[in-house]
Amino acid sequence: LQGNATLHLYPHFEPLRQIEGVTDYLTTEISTSKQKRFNLVKFIDTPGLVDGDMQYPFDVNRAILWLGDLADLIFVFFDPIGQALCKRTLNIVEELSNDHSEIMRFYLSKADEAGDESDRQRVLMQIVQELCKRPNLNRTGFEMPTIYVPNMNQKGSSCVNQIEEVCQDIEKTINQTIQNTLNSLERDCDQIATLVEEKLQKNMKTSSENLQARFRGASFGLLGVFIPFLMLTTYLISTQQKVMKDILGENILDTLGIYLGPLARGWKAIPVQYSTYILYFIFGFTLIMLLIARYVSRTKLTLSRKEKRHLSEIREFVQNTVKKKKESLYSDYLKQSVADHDL
Missing domain, CATH: 1.10.287 (Helix Hairpins)
Structure with missing residues (x-):
């Protein structure tokens, strides 16, 4: 579904139309799967942020902050290979944490591609250190589970995949939301x-x-x-x-x-x-x-x-x-x- 069709199907997203340019880049994919209560979940994938002169066709920060006010859970995925620690990403994550720290979860995605265990620990330490430099992100007991998509890992990996914990977190939130x-x-x-x-x-x-x-x-x-x-x-x-x-x-x-x-x-x-x-x-x-x-x-x-x-x-x-x-x-x-x- 394209932008206008998406807003007709989900009218509670209608305020996004007020952000000029968003509807032109808004698409929806619908899955009929009912595994793990998938039919009760709506995932919103926001665009990746990079530093430099990159110009977005709409106010991406405003859109992400508005979606953060609407979400039941906010997942922040850090890629061990890409520019996960760019200043622009950390700024928006810190701003989201101001009002929604209790529903924010941090994950190291594609953890199976981060090398051996020592490499993964080094990447995790680097990410956590960068996050804790921000006052609003510095918290005790900071956790960052490692996840990856199992069927995409052809060579096998000794990395612990904690993606099941993500599913449990989502299911717990669904139960709480229903009640x-x-x-x-x-x-x-x-x-x-x-x-x-x-x-x-x-x-x-x-x-x-x-x-x-x-x-x-x-x-x-x-x-x-x-x-x-x-x-x-x-x-x-x-x-x-x-x-x-x-x-x-x-x-x-x-x-x-x-x-x-x-x-x-x-x-x-x-x-x-x-x-x-x-x-x-x-x-x-x-x-x-x-x-x-x-x-x-x-x-x-x-x-x-x-x-x-x-x-x-x-x-x-x-x-x-x-x-x-x-x-x-x-x-x-x-x-x-x-x-x-x-x-």
Whole structure:
């Protein structure tokens, strides 16, 4: 597979596209082998680094560092013949070690081509000394197993091949990753369900606050309309009694006079020249009350019925489907790893 096809197949590598030129040199080879859980492993082979004026068609350091953040294991292979100890290689290895020292492994590859045992020990000592000169690579108990591909060694070699330890390290990491992923799946399900519940509770609280805001707005609105209407009615009863009698009739006017008589008499006590100011005050009061009603009745955005139903479906799905699927996956994993009588 070429670059674009690789990124479509493995979308978690999509950020590599942001590094100009990488996709032109990105290829993927797929193996159908299932030996040693090979189907669960993705090996990423990065380009070799050399010193000098060598110009790479993309920012190779940035690409390697980004891949280091993504990897579960970082293998550093030192070739006893090539330029394994070039400054550029050691710089990037040291930079990777800053954040990922616990997942970094160092190996002497092609160890069968390094001569006899004394030659191999001399090569190993040289590599280890160069590495330990770097502060971030200087560690106690520094180990560098020797490995080589057995079927490529036609002449036979007395060199100890520790490639099986590499396979065991990979298998151990696979087991840890599977368990961590399954455990993380349950935590993620609980977290999603909690977040959905919090969002629904917050929406319910917001809806209650909106209802209270509407009630306050309606209360101020009614005050802003009813009180001025009452005062204007009593003003007309006290000043325009004949007109009101023609409009409402004598019986209704007498009834209003019984209940609104004190207010009507209050209007009569106000000098005529001040009546206009009182009317202006009433209109001003009405305007202020309506503005207050509009301000206090402001509501917050809430979820629609469709959105609430969708969130409830998500919660039910992660709790009743995904978590149960996790339990079955864990059971399948344990069946592969533990004997039946232990289960």
